[in-house]
Amino acid sequence: MDGLKVSQLGARAGVSADTVRYYDRLGLLPATERSESGYRLYDERAVARLRQIRQAQAMGLRLSQIAELMRTLDGGECPCEETVEAMSERRAEIDAEIARLTALRDQLDAAIAAGETGECCDPCEDECVPEVLRPRKEVNP
Amino acid sequence: MDGLKVSQLGARAGVSADTVRYYDRLGLLPATERSESGYRLYDERAVARLRQIRQAQAMGLRLSQIAELMRTLDGGECPCEETVEAMSERRAEIDAEIARLTALRDQLDAAIAAGETGECCDPCEDECVPEVLRPRKEVNP
DNA sequence: CTTGACCTTGGAGTCGACTCCAAGGTCTAC
DNA sequence: GTAGACCTTGGAGTCGACTCCAAGGTCAAG
Structure with a gap:
């Protein structure tokens, strides 16, 4: 039986067998050969593909975007333009998130500064509530 | 029947009735009075509490942390110190996330810059893969 | 008396990327 | 031939903060 089994393929790219099966389910990996007994068998191209997926993920792309790129690639087309688009899209999202955070x-x-230097809710009357948490009329988090 | 019903309370703080019920389930709101027919009935203190929760959320605290603070408060203790701790904890988390992003x-x-100025994968040979997505040995995203 | 707008409950669905499970099949070594 | 390490599948669980649902009860107005 030649070919890599799920955990062997995973080991080649530093991911778990479960993750390989997960990617397979999502259609990120090329269509699998199967052994007589149903084991997935992968070749070197699959190793390259898996590493490519991890690389794309490390760049911040979502699996759904990566799946799209893989479809383009498997269709024989050049995914370069699409890749730049996907990265720009993610960049905008990430930027917005950074701004929010x-x-x-x-x-x-x-x-925190106010809470540390302030005299807390002293004198504590009815309800001791830190200044920063005092109820305000309408708050959108 | 006096007292605010869920959606009335929600309206007073800009949240939905569902959200009020959700907070109630989590024990964030004070124990509810119920009408004969089982309707939750809230008073002004509940309005203040709900706004306080939203304020805390707007500061970045998690509902689980807020729940803790509420327990301290309901126990008659001053939650100031705990609040500063909770905020510091979140600050660290948020900071780490900002760094990652x-x-x-x-x-x-x-x-993106490389992708836009580069000549793509031209000349497209066997496999056209944008430079930034070329498989690398092991990638931790 | 009916309409329609509310309320109740427990539970499921959402997003993303896994991770873990049980029940069963297969393969290799001793 | 049997132990133990793998493999298969479909499905559920995780995190957080909701949101939405169905099936049923309640209430005020016309």
Whole structure:
């Protein structure tokens, strides 16, 4: 029986057998050969493909985007333009997320500083609630 | 029947009735009075509490952390110190996430720039794969 | 008395990328 | 021939904060 089994293929790219099967289910890997007994058998091209997938993931692409690129590639077309598009799309998403988190962090910094230097809710009256958490009319998180 | 029903309470803080019920389930809201027919009935303190929850969320705290703070508060203790701790904890998480995303974005920028100026995979040989996605030995995304 | 707008509950679905499971089949070494 | 390490499948669980659902109950207005 020649060809790599799931965990062997996985080992070649540093992923688990489960992950290989998962990618297979999503159609990211080339159509599998199967042994008589139903084992998936992969070749060197599959190793390259799997590494390529991991590389694309490391660049921040989503599996759904990678799947698209693979379809283009398997259709014999050049995926270069599409790849740049996919990366730009992700870049915009990531940028938005960074902006959101950065604003949050700055708010937190201010609140932490206030909380550390402030005299807490002292004198504690009815309800002791830290200043930064005092109810405001309508809050959109 | 006096007291606010779920959607009325929600409206007072800009959240949906579903969200109010969800917070109730998580134990974030004070124990509810119920009408004879089983309707939740809230008072002004609940409005303040709900706004407080939204405020805490807007500061980046998780509902699980907020729940903890509420327990302290309901136990009659001052939650100030705990609040600063919770915020610091989140700050660290958010910081790590920003760092991760920033590195990703920088990588993407470089790859996009290379992809736009480069001559793609021209000349397209066997397998046309954009440079940035060329398989590398082992990739941890 | 009916319509329609609310309320109740428990539970499932969403997003993404896995991870883990059970029940069964296969392969290799001793 | 049997142990133990693999493989197969479909499906469920994870994280977080909701959102939506169905099936049924309640309430005020016309």
